[in-house]
Amino acid sequence: MKKYAVIDIGTNSMRLLLAEVEGASILHRKKEINTTRIGQSVDAGGAITQEGIEKNLSALQVFAEKAKAYGAEAIYAIATSAVRDAKNGKAFVKSALEKTGIKIEVITGEEEAELGFKGVLMGGIESAAEILVIDIGGGSTEFILGSRGGLQEVISENVGAVRITERIGEEEDKLHKAVEEILHNTLHRLKNKEIHQLIGTGGTITTLAALHQALDPYDTDRVHNYSLTIKDIEAIKDQLISLTIEERRKLKGIHPKRADIIIAGVMILYVVMKALDITTITVSEYDNLEGVLYNKLQSTIL
Numbered sequence: 001m002k003k004y005a006v007i008d009i010g011t012n013s014m015r016l017l018l019a020e021v022e023g024a025s026i027l028h029r030k031k032e033i034n035t036t037r038i039g040q041s042v043d044a045g046g047a048i049t050q051e052g053i054e055k056n057l058s059a060l061q062v063f064a065e066k067a068k069a070y071g072a073e074a075i076y077a078i079a080t081s082a083v084r085d086a087k088n089g090k091a092f093v094k095s096a097l098e099k100t101g102i103k104i105e106v107i108t109g110e111e112e113a114e115l116g117f118k119g120v121l122m123g124g125i126e127s128a129a130e131i132l133v134i135d136i137g138g139g140s141t142e143f144i145l146g147s148r149g150g151l152q153e154v155i156s157e158n159v160g161a162v163r164i165t166e167r168i169g170e171e172e173d174k175l176h177k178a179v180e181e182i183l184h185n186t187l188h189r190l191k192n193k194e195i196h197q198l199i200g201t202g203g204t205i206t207t208l209a210a211l212h213q214a215l216d217p218y219d220t221d222r223v224h225n226y227s228l229t230i231k232d233i234e235a236i237k238d239q240l241i242s243l244t245i246e247e248r249r250k251l252k253g254i255h256p257k258r259a260d261i262i263i264a265g266v267m268i269l270y271v272v273m274k275a276l277d278i279t280t281i282t283v284s285e286y287d288n289l290e291g292v293l294y295n296k297l298q299s300t301i302l
Contacts, residue, residue: 001027004296005067005075006289007060009104011039011082011138011162012203012261014056016063017289018070024297026122026290031220032066033203034059035257038092039082039139043163048086056092057099064100076292077104080112081139081160109156113142115291120199121148122294123224123286129196132276135287136204136268138162138261143186145193153193155186161204161265170263172241179271187275198278201287203258204265209283210253211236218253224285230273233281237266 006017013035020028038056041049048056060077067075077096083089084106093104107115116135125131130152135142139160145153159182168178209226210218240248240263248259273281 002073003071004293005063005070005072006292007063007067007075007077007102008289008292009036009038009056009060009077009079009083011042011080011140011160012037012258013138014038014059014063015289016066017293018067018072019290019293021293021297024294026293029290031289032063033255034062035255037138037162037257039160039162041166042082042086042139043166046086047088048082048092053088053092053095057096060096060102061100064102074296075102076296077102078112078115078288078292079104079106081109081137081158081163084108085139085158109140109142110154112140112288113144113154113156114151115288115295116142116201117144117146117151117291118294119287119289119291120201120284122290123284125199125284130194131197131199132190132193132195133199133201133284134205134269134272134281135201136161136265137202141183141268143190145190145195153190155189157183157186159183159268161261161268164268165261165264168264170241172263172267175264175267176271179268180275183268183271183275187272191276195276195278198273198276198281199284200269200281201284203255204262205269205281205283206285207254207258207262208233208236208266208269211251212253214252216252220285223283226283228281228283230270230279233266233270233273237263237270240266
């Protein structure tokens with residue numbers, strides 16, 4: 001049995017996966033999250049702020065120490081939308097290597113999408129038919145259509161919960177219109193495809209599952225493979241819109257630091273499901289973290 005660590009530096013949060021692996025299978029896993037919001041102001045200013053750099057370097061150092069204490073024989077790290085879009089993203093990656101010894105791989109939106117799909121498959125999805133995986137992040141949203149036999153469509157759009165909140169705010173009609181306009185071509189493309197199941201990953205969607213069950217504390221086992229209908233999502237959306245940010249923070253199932261961006265995230269999912277006439281989504285707790293591990297294990301085994 002071997003131990004590995006994977007770190008994902010996302011627009012809204014930094015996440016850590018600690019996993020015990022045998023062969024190509026994960027036997028035990030646990031995740032940690034730190035809402036570091038490296039992407040704050042990247043959309044408007046084009047760069048990671050100094051505060052964002054310092055906060056994320058400190059968080060990365062803490063995760064690196066936890067991985068070493070866990071006994072991980074390798075630490076893999078990826079960075080997504082905010083770092084790849086920021087003009088000082090390469091400087092951040094260089095500083096991270098100097099401070100922690102961890103080499104961060106800045107991945108493209110398409111690579112992020114493929115990793116998310118592979119992670120979902122590791123979560124035990126049995127369907128041999130076409131599934132559409134949607135991963136709503138802080139800076140971007142990935143769409144991956146495929147099956148265990150291969151991928152048909154891999155699309156990454158620059159619309160995420162942090163990015164769209166900074167750009168539009170929380171006004172429902174403006175959010176709805178903006179998301180529809182940004183995703184118009186992608187949704188038109190997907191509307192003509194055969195989709196047997198919709199699976200969702202990422203903090204917005206796992207939060208929806210936790211909110212619907214009023215989970216306190218968060219329970220990974222109860223979130224994974226949980227199903228939500230479009231009516232459930234609309235009801236949660238309407239409830240969140242009716243509350244202030246402070247009131248949202250007190251709800252069971254939501255991380256307090258997600259309260260200010262959750263409406264935008266929910267709107268993205270709602271618009272997608274309505275446009276594609278999909279009534280149910282299955283939530284996956286397995287995502288691009290497990291996807292990274294899948295890739296590394298396959299290359300090692302093969």
